[in-house]
Amino acid sequence: MPRPTPHVPPLASLVPTGESFSRWPVAILGATGAVGQTFARLLADHPWFEVVELAASERSAGKRYAEVTRWIEGVMPDALRDREVLPCDPSAVRSTIVFSALDSSAAGTIEPAFAAAGKLVFSNAKNFRMAPDVPLVVPEINGDHLAIVEAQRRARGWDGAIVTNANCSVTVASLPLAPLHEAFGLSKAFLATMQAVSGAGYPGVPSLDILGNVIPYIADEEPKVETELQKILGRVDGERIAHAPFVVTAHTNRVPVEHGHTVCMSLGFERRPSVDEVLEVLREWRGSELTRDMPSAPERPIVVSDAPDRPQPRRDVMAGDGMSVTVGRVRADHLLDIRLVASGHNTIRGAAGGSILNAEIALGAPSRAHGAVAAAALAG
Ligand SMILES: NC(=O)C1=CN([C@@H]2O[C@H](COP(=O)(O)OP(=O)(O)OC[C@H]3O[C@@H](n4cnc5c(N)ncnc54)[C@H](OP(=O)(O)O)[C@@H]3O)[C@@H](O)[C@H]2O)C=CC1
């Protein structure tokens, strides 16, 4: 299938230089943090998006990006080093497409202000994920949920919109759960996570707390794992999402791993599948057509490992350039029906990469059925 032609909305007047552009100009809010930096890295050579603005708190605003950012991984893109960091004020940021990696303490007021000012906000923060009129999108699973954006804009009187991605552990769990739910009807899920330190941002968890240790508590994490999955695996019902009716219990743990969240799951289904049936469904699933040929979509959203001791974050975290979730240890469960382990990159698949793929399907595929709906809604 040929690569889709990017849909280019009339944004030329918003490009700071005033020159014509071949890529969409975008801004990153929260650009100095762990997820903001991942956006900057992943977008450095993106064929459709060009980072033209970086914004963060008043602590950083007015200073050079390289001066205020403690770069965590790889090399800061040269083109961004000397950019002046802007305040997170919609009147200071001219790009219409905005990726938000804001701390949740700030996202609750800043993201709606941007949406009200006509910006299309692709958010990583938890604040609006469960709002009934805000899509919570894992693109391979429920890109069609973008259709509710139109109702959101109407109800809130916004010229722009907010589209969210999920909690990082939820994203990792959702990819294997989606095809299994579709095939066998998920009824119960017991999840225990082992979450990397990069999930806590920078500087995050003190080294004396986490080195050689496991912390069986991540503030506010379990309620998110126990509710977001049902929305992601739900269905569009008019202008809302009808949540899937299964029940989830979660234990969330911080472990001394740099990147990669691992989730052990015991699953109960309406129809008990065999291990071979589960493996077949997982191996065959490629996810929604909407993500085909998108620049950030991995060839396989799920990589199934047969090795008895995989997945492991150190070895598997960069599967599919950090966008694939590796699944292994599929076996019968004594309490429920099936158990398995999934692992994926928390700041790529679980945050910035997922958000970029959301923007790609929302804006970059206007000729495809759901993409067209979403693009029309977002473009107003
Ligand atoms: N890390 C992960 O794996 C995941 C994170 N997320 C979510 O993504 C978001 C970012 O997380 P992460 O990068 O880890 O966090 P960090 O703490 O590393 O970065 C937070 C960013 O928010 C900015 N910020 C903080 N307060 C304000 C404010 N009042 N006004 C404007 N900007 C502000 C900071 O700017 P400054 O440097 O100027 O203070 C910084 O750029 C969070 O909402 C998080 O929950 C979601 C999924 C996974």
Ligand SMILES: N[C@@H](CC(=O)OP(=O)(O)O)C(=O)O
């Ligand atoms: N709490 C997650 C990261 C995160 O910020 O999640 P959320 O975006 O759901 O608040 C972790 O520590 O790994």
